[in-house]
Amino acid sequence: MEGEENGGKIEAKKEAAAPEGSIHGFESLHRLLEASLEPKVFQEVNRLLLGLNCGSPLQRLDLPDVAASLSANHDFDLQAFCFHAEKELLRQPRTVRVGLVQNSIALPTSAPFLDQKKAILEKVKPMIDAAGASGVNVLCLQEAWMMPFAFCTREKRWCEFAEPVNGESTQFLQDLARKYNMVIVNPILERDINHGETIWNTAVIIGNHGNIIGIHRKNHIPRVGDFNESTYYMEGNTGHPVFETAFGKIAVNICYGRHHPLNWLAFGLNGAEIVFNPSATVGELSEPMWPIEARNAAIANSYYVGSINRIGTEVFPNPFTSGDGKPQHSDFGHFYGSSHFSAPDASCTPSLSRYRDGLLVSDMDLNLCRQLKDKWGFRMTARYDLYAKMLSRYQKPEFSPQVVVDPHLQKRA
Amino acid sequence: MEGEENGGKIEAKKEAAAPEGSIHGFESLHRLLEASLEPKVFQEVNRLLLGLNCGSPLQRLDLPDVAASLSANHDFDLQAFCFHAEKELLRQPRTVRVGLVQNSIALPTSAPFLDQKKAILEKVKPMIDAAGASGVNVLCLQEAWMMPFAFCTREKRWCEFAEPVNGESTQFLQDLARKYNMVIVNPILERDINHGETIWNTAVIIGNHGNIIGIHRKNHIPRVGDFNESTYYMEGNTGHPVFETAFGKIAVNICYGRHHPLNWLAFGLNGAEIVFNPSATVGELSEPMWPIEARNAAIANSYYVGSINRIGTEVFPNPFTSGDGKPQHSDFGHFYGSSHFSAPDASCTPSLSRYRDGLLVSDMDLNLCRQLKDKWGFRMTARYDLYAKMLSRYQKPEFSPQVVVDPHLQKRA
Numbered sequence: 001m002e003g004e005e006n007g008g009k010i011e012a013k014k015e016a017a018a019p020e021g022s023i024h025g026f027e028s029l030h031r032l033l034e035a036s037l038e039p040k041v042f043q044e045v046n047r048l049l050l051g052l053n054c055g056s057p058l059q060r061l062d063l064p065d066v067a068a069s070l071s072a073n074h075d076f077d078l079q080a081f082c083f084h085a086e087k088e089l090l091r092q093p094r095t096v097r098v099g100l101v102q103n104s105i106a107l108p109t110s111a112p113f114l115d116q117k118k119a120i121l122e123k124v125k126p127m128i129d130a131a132g133a134s135g136v137n138v139l140c141l142q143e144a145w146m147m148p149f150a151f152c153t154r155e156k157r158w159c160e161f162a163e164p165v166n167g168e169s170t171q172f173l174q175d176l177a178r179k180y181n182m183v184i185v186n187p188i189l190e191r192d193i194n195h196g197e198t199i200w201n202t203a204v205i206i207g208n209h210g211n212i213i214g215i216h217r218k219n220h221i222p223r224v225g226d227f228n229e230s231t232y233y234m235e236g237n238t239g240h241p242v243f244e245t246a247f248g249k250i251a252v253n254i255c256y257g258r259h260h261p262l263n264w265l266a267f268g269l270n271g272a273e274i275v276f277n278p279s280a281t282v283g284e285l286s287e288p289m290w291p292i293e294a295r296n297a298a299i300a301n302s303y304y305v306g307s308i309n310r311i312g313t314e315v316f317p318n319p320f321t322s323g324d325g326k327p328q329h330s331d332f333g334h335f336y337g338s339s340h341f342s343a344p345d346a347s348c349t350p351s352l353s354r355y356r357d358g359l360l361v362s363d364m365d366l367n368l369c370r371q372l373k374d375k376w377g378f379r380m381t382a383r384y385d386l387y388a389k390m391l392s393r394y395q396k397p398e399f400s401p402q403v404v405v406d407p408h409l410q411k412r413a
Numbered sequence: 414m415e416g417e418e419n420g421g422k423i424e425a426k427k428e429a430a431a432p433e434g435s436i437h438g439f440e441s442l443h444r445l446l447e448a449s450l451e452p453k454v455f456q457e458v459n460r461l462l463l464g465l466n467c468g469s470p471l472q473r474l475d476l477p478d479v480a481a482s483l484s485a486n487h488d489f490d491l492q493a494f495c496f497h498a499e500k501e502l503l504r505q506p507r508t509v510r511v512g513l514v515q516n517s518i519a520l521p522t523s524a525p526f527l528d529q530k531k532a533i534l535e536k537v538k539p540m541i542d543a544a545g546a547s548g549v550n551v552l553c554l555q556e557a558w559m560m561p562f563a564f565c566t567r568e569k570r571w572c573e574f575a576e577p578v579n580g581e582s583t584q585f586l587q588d589l590a591r592k593y594n595m596v597i598v599n600p601i602l603e604r605d606i607n608h609g610e611t612i613w614n615t616a617v618i619i620g621n622h623g624n625i626i627g628i629h630r631k632n633h634i635p636r637v638g639d640f641n642e643s644t645y646y647m648e649g650n651t652g653h654p655v656f657e658t659a660f661g662k663i664a665v666n667i668c669y670g671r672h673h674p675l676n677w678l679a680f681g682l683n684g685a686e687i688v689f690n691p692s693a694t695v696g697e698l699s700e701p702m703w704p705i706e707a708r709n710a711a712i713a714n715s716y717y718v719g720s721i722n723r724i725g726t727e728v729f730p731n732p733f734t735s736g737d738g739k740p741q742h743s744d745f746g747h748f749y750g751s752s753h754f755s756a757p758d759a760s761c762t763p764s765l766s767r768y769r770d771g772l773l774v775s776d777m778d779l780n781l782c783r784q785l786k787d788k789w790g791f792r793m794t795a796r797y798d799l800y801a802k803m804l805s806r807y808q809k810p811e812f813s814p815q816v817v818v819d820p821h822l823q824k825r826a
Binding site: 026033037207219222239241242249260264266296347378384385387402403409 | 439442445446449450451454457458460461462463464465466618620621622624626627632633634635636637648652653654655656657658659662669672673674675677678679682683684697699700701702705706708709712713759760788789790791793794795796797798799800801803804805807808814815816817818819820821822
């Protein structure tokens with residue numbers, strides 16, 4: 001609202017809008033199918049795609065009017081759902097309300113850095129306010145939300161956006177965490193002053209009293225397409241911490257770590273009940289993988305997953321090549337949003353918009369995690385001893401794979 | 414065809430048919446969406462659900478008329494597709510044609526065992542013939558295809574169906590492997606004569622010369638719902654072998670093993686290019702998970718996955734309970750078929766029928782596996798050393814998870 005007179009802001013908004021007249025312009029797969037299918041068919045498709053129990057409709061949550069007003073006034077998508085768990089006889093339900101925020105940048109990347117930083121805080125605040133007004137207990141923002149995703153450029157000037165763990169964006173969120181009694185996960189580009197100004201990709205976990213509970217640094221760094229992130233920071237050194245908050249045990253698997261089943265597994269072995277996956281990923285590269293990996297992690301590890309992806313197309317001042325033989329260009333491609341939750345019982349929520357900022361809220365009873373562990377028994381049938389030995393052998397240079405060759409091939413050779 | 418006069422056979426066929434007038438009666442999600450959506454919308458939905466590259470339509474394969482005739486005469490679903498890989502400059506394409514067979518049982522479970530055994534071989538043969546006539550190079554049958562999936566009963570009489578590795582069904586398939594120059598994966602209930610008549614759940618890998626290349630025994634055994642398999646056999650002792658055949662390196666992840674990302678990983682570390690997942694799984698329990706886990710495995714491990722599930726409802730002579738508080742009943746639920754292929758680039762084929770026997774064929778260039786390894790680099794960014802250590806620690810009774818507790822909680826306590 002505050003930037004209507006700012007030409008730059010309007011330009012950034014245009015980037016985030018759906019291309020007109022194109023089928024690509026639909027807001028989400030769920031809404032496209034809902035608009036195109038008869039209700040009876042849609043329900044059956046939902047049963048399979050969202051993993052709903054047969055006959056049970058998707059359960060939506062009512063949010064207070066103030067959240068709806070903020071959504072209307074600030075033009076962000078607002079969706080709220082509810083996962084189902086069984087009642088237990090010895091434990092009370094442990095229902096927590098969890099939120100995910102996705103957003104485009106606020107100003108063009110050519111704007112003064114200080115203006116960009118201010119504008120992004122201003123842009124995200126109404127969504128955090130809506131979460132607070134909705135009684136969200138735990139909220140997670142997207143990867144490096146306080147800056148453009150500039151790693152495609154390989155220019156080191158963007159390191160100026162890096163902040164210490166207790167820096168500007170953390171302080172901004174600490175106030176809001178206190179105000180709303182809300183745990184907030186703050187994924188930043190970190191500058192580690194005490195270790196020679198090292199750069200990390202870090203999530204800061206802010207407790208509901210505004211205190212910093214701890215940090216986690218991204219474990220797996222991509223070298224694919226325009227994701228030149230290994231140019232900027234290295235593999236994290238914080239292990240796989242689980243943070244015990246007032247609202248459950250949470251962990252953070254940052255972006256590319258979602259492609260690594262072992263990374264998801266380790267958070268599970270440490271007891272996570274909700275794992276957030278703050279990300280930045282673009283259309284052609286990953287959109288079909290996006291719902292698969294998160295849901296698989298939730299199923300295999302008996303925990304909830306909150307997946308967040310940023311929004312829009314970010315155009316940079318200096319063109320760059322992408323290692324694909326194509327001419328230089330100035331943008332990274334379209335960040336398709338589509339933030340969503342997955343549950344341990346293989347169900348999931350519909351996704352937020354592919355084109356607009358958004359806040360996704362879901363109620364989840366954390367008891368469901370143990371219920372699924374008891375039901376499927378993956379932890380007990382996993383034979384971890386086999387795999388500990390296998391991985392120990394594998395990492396040795398002299399590892400030889402277990403291959404049985406058809407003798408007919410050996411005769412030929 | 415040969416059993417028209419057999420009342421039992423007709424009954425078994427009725428079980429496999431779709432319930433009339435129910436939306437559950439659709440043959441596959443893909444066909445339901447194709448029939449319900451405008452072509453332009455369907456194409457976009459396909460892009461996301463099947464992971465097709467933008468604009469590229471689903472590529473179908475033409476099969477010879479004899480395969481179509483067999484499909485029509487024996488009433489089985491027949492679908493054939495083609496995955497796309499880039500041309501390389503130093504390697505020729507290594508395109509292989511791979512087939513999956515799904516089927517219901519042929520006679521009621523109350524028929525004499527000898528009749529059931531004969532009838533199932535007769536029933537499956539036309540599908541194998543269609544595969545052979547279509548030039549399929551590697552074919553996989555469903556889990557324990559030579560018997561009803563009787564493990565729900567906990568009755569030990571069904572162990573009579575167990576066969577030695579070189580038993581009746583293997584000999585039957587060895588002839589066909591020679592005839593069609595085809596590798597065949599034969600998932601059986603195995604009786605291990607040399608180890609005290611032990612029972613295993615085993616896949617026998619038959620080479621294209623009719624020779625037995627080797628075996629793999631199911632690594633992870635379920636204890637969930639009616640899957641009382643741990644009553645019948647124990648965890649396999651064959652590790653994670655990859656079989657180097659004339660048509661590529663293949664491995665077999667049997668049924669419940671698909672819920673274990675480490676099991677998929679180990680076959681990948683041993684160099685598999687195609688991993689088959691012969692299964693038997695029923696509707697309410699697993700249908701939404703079915704496409705997720707296979708596709709995730711293909712993505713995470715840069716190999717192809719062939720997923721096979723049996724068909725129909727199997728009714729047993731003696732009622733049994735299911736540990737769910739419900740009254741005794743005589744069937745396991747509906748095996749929903751839906752066999753399909755997943756590729757390392759996150760694409761997948763549509764699924765076979767949810768109600769009918771079927772043969773699914775797909776061409777796949779095995780070069781795609783290495784192309785995806787080079788593109789995404791999961792193997793190089795995986796930090797296996799971290800996880801070897803983590804799993805070694807985890808399996809010790811005194812393991813303590815990495816948990817950071819909010820000090821505000823500790824004060825309270």
